[in-house]
Amino acid sequence: MPLEVRELVVKxxxxxxPPAPARLPESELEAxxxxxxxxxxxxxxxxxxxxxxx
Numbered sequence: 001m002p003l004e005v006r007e008l009v010v011k012x013x014x015x016x017x018p019p020a021p022a023r024l025p026e027s028e029l030e031a032x033x034x035x036x037x038x039x040x041x042x043x044x045x046x047x048x049x050x051x052x053x054x
Contacts, residue, residue, distance in 0.1 A: 024032065 023029075
């Protein structure tokens with residue numbers, strides 16, 4: 001199914017520069033990365049198990 005663009009909206013920020021995003025401490029960032037990887041692996045295992053059961 002081809003994708004069709006019907007409307008394009010462009011927003012321009014003419015105000016001051018937005019503040020820099022806050023950075024997580026390195027330990028929290030590493031914990032977040034591990035959580036993301038663990039969640040993805042669990043989902044992959046679940047889908048593989050479901051596929052193999054069929």
